[in-house]
Amino acid sequence: MACRISELVLDCADPERLAAFWSEVLGYVELDRDVDGAIEIGPPGAGPSDGRPTLVLSPSGDPKAAKLPLHIDVSPTDRDQDAELERLLALGARPADVGQTGTESWHVLADPEGNAFCLLRSRVHPA
Known part of the structure; x- marks a missing residue:
């Protein structure tokens, strides 16, 4: 089991x-x-x-004291990473700096409450 x-x-x-x-x-x-x-x-x-x-x-009502120890990764399903990045930014996501070098293949973003998540490059099939 x-x-x-x-x-x-x-x-x-x-x-x-x-x-x-x-x-x-x-x-x-x-x-x-x-x-x-x-x-x-x-x-x-x-x-x-x-x-x-x-x-x-x-x-x-508890204030978030630090970044979450777990984050969500998302992958585009019907467009390339650049187009999906534009869509996510238009929805209210914003770029986040978690110490990345700028050479990563993913984008680090934050949701409207500041929770970090990553937009990966690889396109996946819709569920």
């Missing part, structure tokens, strides 16, 4: 804003909304038993 990742939970100040941002970035839709304000997003039609992980944006 093994486990699988079913949800990634991101504590945030504004779940609405981040759910909207990450839904646009990933092509996800809202799947669930808890009374505590958490919003779960995932691939259209995703369910708890289909094996596709979802993202839960959970409200938190």
Whole structure:
């Protein structure tokens, strides 16, 4: 018997804003909304038993003291990296400096709450 990742939970100040941002970035839709304000997003039609992980944006009043020890990497599905970078910047992402040299094949960005994520060069097939 093994486990699988079913949800990634991101504590945030504004779940609405981040759910909207990450839904646009990933092509996800809202799947669930808890009374505590958490919003779960995932691939259209995703369910708890289909094996596709979802993202839960959970409200938190705790200030972020440092960068997250885990970050998300994304890859373009239907365009090249430069075009996807422009799309992500237009959605509200911004360049982030985490000490990269400038010779990397990926771009380091931050979401609207400053959480770093990377845009990789390799194009992948849509899920």
